[in-house]
Amino acid sequence: MPSEWNYIMAAYGITWVVLIGYGIHVVRRLRAARRDNEEMRRTLEVES
Amino acid sequence: MNSTETPVDAAIAELRLGAPSRWLWGTTIVGILAFIGTQIYGFTTPSSEEMGNLVKIMFVHVPTAEISFLGVLLMFIASVLYLVRRQERHDLLGAAGAEVGAVLTALTLVQGSIWGRPTWGVWWTWDARLTSEAVMLVILVGYLALRAFTEDSGRRARWSAAVAILGALNAVIVYWSVQWWRTLHQPHSSPMTVARPYRYALRLNDVSMLLIFIALVAWRYRAAKLERAAELLREEAALKQGGSYAL
Amino acid sequence: MGMRGEIYRATSLALKDLTTERRTKANFNAVVFLAGLMLLLFGFALGPDADALRNAAAGVLWLTVLFSGVQAFHRSYEVELETGALETLLSYPGSRKAIFVGKLLANLAFILLVEVIVVPVSAVLYNLPMGRLFPGLLPVLFLGTLGFVTLGTFYGAMASRLRARDVLLPLLLFPMLIPVLVASVEATSALMVGDVMGEMASWIGLLVAFDVIFLFAALLTFETVVEE
Numbered sequence: 001m002p003s004e005w006n007y008i009m010a011a012y013g014i015t016w017v018v019l020i021g022y023g024i025h026v027v028r029r030l031r032a033a034r035r036d037n038e039e040m041r042r043t044l045e046v047e048s
Numbered sequence: 049m050n051s052t053e054t055p056v057d058a059a060i061a062e063l064r065l066g067a068p069s070r071w072l073w074g075t076t077i078v079g080i081l082a083f084i085g086t087q088i089y090g091f092t093t094p095s096s097e098e099m100g101n102l103v104k105i106m107f108v109h110v111p112t113a114e115i116s117f118l119g120v121l122l123m124f125i126a127s128v129l130y131l132v133r134r135q136e137r138h139d140l141l142g143a144a145g146a147e148v149g150a151v152l153t154a155l156t157l158v159q160g161s162i163w164g165r166p167t168w169g170v171w172w173t174w175d176a177r178l179t180s181e182a183v184m185l186v187i188l189v190g191y192l193a194l195r196a197f198t199e200d201s202g203r204r205a206r207w208s209a210a211v212a213i214l215g216a217l218n219a220v221i222v223y224w225s226v227q228w229w230r231t232l233h234q235p236h237s238s239p240m241t242v243a244r245p246y247r248y249a250l251r252l253n254d255v256s257m258l259l260i261f262i263a264l265v266a267w268r269y270r271a272a273k274l275e276r277a278a279e280l281l282r283e284e285a286a287l288k289q290g291g292s293y294a295l
Numbered sequence: 296m297g298m299r300g301e302i303y304r305a306t307s308l309a310l311k312d313l314t315t316e317r318r319t320k321a322n323f324n325a326v327v328f329l330a331g332l333m334l335l336l337f338g339f340a341l342g343p344d345a346d347a348l349r350n351a352a353a354g355v356l357w358l359t360v361l362f363s364g365v366q367a368f369h370r371s372y373e374v375e376l377e378t379g380a381l382e383t384l385l386s387y388p389g390s391r392k393a394i395f396v397g398k399l400l401a402n403l404a405f406i407l408l409v410e411v412i413v414v415p416v417s418a419v420l421y422n423l424p425m426g427r428l429f430p431g432l433l434p435v436l437f438l439g440t441l442g443f444v445t446l447g448t449f450y451g452a453m454a455s456r457l458r459a460r461d462v463l464l465p466l467l468l469f470p471m472l473i474p475v476l477v478a479s480v481e482a483t484s485a486l487m488v489g490d491v492m493g494e495m496a497s498w499i500g501l502l503v504a505f506d507v508i509f510l511f512a513a514l515l516t517f518e519t520v521v522e523e
Contacts, residue, residue, distance in 0.1 A: 004101045004166055011105045011162045012091065015112065018155050019260065022148075026267050033274035040281035044288070131519060186470040193466055197459040207453050210516040211467060214449075217512060218471050225474040225501060229481065232494065 056284040063137050063273045072266050079259030086252040093249050109159040111257035116156050119149010124216035127209035139205035144269040150188040156181050176227040183222045187215040301393045308397025322370050330363035330413045334420050345422055352421035353483035357476055364406050368451035371402055395517040403444045410436055424487055431486045438502035439479035446471045449513040452520050478502045
C-alpha cells in the first residue's frame with residue numbers, strides 16, 4: 001500500500017503542474033494575440 | 049473618412065486595453081512569491097495526530113476549492129453587468145473568470161480524490177462539497193462550450209450571459225439539495241474541520257491562492273480583449289477589401 | 296399589448312404547436328417508444344430481482360422521462376427554424392415572454408401526456424405500489440415536469456439554432472436538472488414506502504422553489520436569448 005507521501009506529493013505536484021501549465025497557456029495566448037493585433041494594424045495601414 | 053473614428057476604433061476603445069498596469073504586475077509577482085512561500089510553509093507544518101501527514105494536502109485542496117467558487121461568482125457578476133450595460137469587455141471578463149474557475153474546479157476535484165483515497169479508502173465520496181464542485185465544473189464547461197460553438201459575437205455574449213446567470217443560480221441550489229440529500233441517507237458527514245494550529249497556515253494559503261486567481265484572471269482577460277481587438281480589426285480589413293471592389 | 300393580449304398570444308401559440316398534427320404525433324410516438332424502450336433496458340440492466348427493481352424504480356422513471364423528453368426539445372423549434380416562422384413571430388409587437396410561455400405550455404402538455412403513458416408502464420414493469428403512489432405522485436410529477444420543461448424550452452431555444460445542438464442541449468440542460476432529479480426521485484421513493492420520514496414536504500418545497508426561481512429567471516432572460 002502506497003505511503004501517505006505518495007498522495008501528498010501527488011496532490012502538491014498536480015496542483016503546481018496545473019497552475020504553472022495554465023499560466024504558460026495564458027502567456028502564450030497573450031503573445032499570440034499581441035502579434036495578431038500588430039499584424040492587423042500593419043495590414044490596415046497598408047490598405048488605407 | 050480616415051480622420052473620423054470608425055466604429056471598429058470605438059469598439060476597440062470600449063475594450064479599455066491599456067498597457068498592463070503596475071498593479072497587475074505587482075499582484076502577479078507578489079502572488080507567485082506568496083504562493084511559493086505559503087506552500088512551503090504549509091508543506092513543512094508538523095503533522096497532526098488524527099490525520100498524520102495527510103493534513104498537508106489541505107493546504108492545497110482547501111484554498112483551491114474555496115477560490116474556485118470565485119470563478120463562478122465572477123462569471124455571474126460579469127454576465128449581469130453585460131446584460132445591463134452591454135459592454136463587450138464585461139462579457140470577456142465573465143469568460144476569463146469561467147475559464148480560470150474551470151481549471152481550479154477541475155483541480156479541486158482531483159485533489160479531493162487524492163485526499164479521499166488514503167483518508168477514507170475511496171476515490172470519490174458523494175459529499176455535498178465535492179459533488180457541488182463536480183456540478184459546477186459541468187456548468188462551467190457548458191458555458192465555455194456554448195461560447196466555443198457560437199460564432200456570432202453578439203449572440204455569444206448574450207447567450208452565454210443568460211446561461212451563466214441560470215447556471216450560477218443552479219450551482220447554489222444544487223449545493224443545498226445535495227446537502228439535504230446526503231443528510232437523509234447518511235447521517236454522519238465527514239467534515240474537514242481544521243484544527244486551530246493549522247488555521248493560520250490555511251489562511252495564508254487562501255490569500256496567496258486568491259492573488260494567483262486574480263493574476264490569472266487579469267491576464268486571461270487581457271488576452272481575451274486583445275483577441276477581440278484583433279478580431280475586430282480583421283473584420284475591418286475584410287470590409288475595406290470588400291469595399292474597394294464594391295466601387 | 297395588455298396582459299390579456301399576452302395570455303391570448305401564449306395560448307394560441309401553444310395550441311398551434313400542439314396541433315401541427317403530423318409532426319407532433321410523430322414526435323409523440325417516437326418519444327413514448329423511446330421511453331418504453333429505456334424502461335425495458337433499465338430493467339435488463341438492474342434486474343431481474345424484483346426488490347432491486349423496485350428500489351431503483353423512482354430513479355429509472357425520472358431518468359427515462361428526462362432522456363426521452365429531451366428529444367421533444369430538440370424538435371420543439373424545428374418547425375419555426377425550417378419555415379423562418381420565428382422571425383415572423385418576433386416581428387409582431389408584444390413581448391417575447393408570450394412566445395416563451397406559449398412554447399412552455401405546449402412542451403408541458405406534450406411531456407405530461409408522455410408521462411400519462413410512461414408512468415403506468417413503469418408501474419407494471421417495476422411492480423410499483425400504485426395505491427401508495429397515487430394521488431401523491433401527481434403533484435410531484437407536475438412540479439418536476441414543470442421545472443424540466445421550463446429549462447428545456449429555454450435552453451432549446453438556443454441549442455436548436457446551433458450546429459452542435461445534439462451535444463450542447465444535453466450538456467447545458469442536464470446539470471440544471473439535477474435538483475429536479477434529486478427532489479423528484481426522493482419524493483417518489485418516499486411515496487413508495489408511505490413517506491415514513493415525512494420528507495415529502497421538503498422535497499415538494501424544493502421543487503416549488505426551483506420552479507419559481509427558474510420560471511422567473513427564464514422569463515427575464517428569454518428576451519436576450521431570442522432578440523437579434
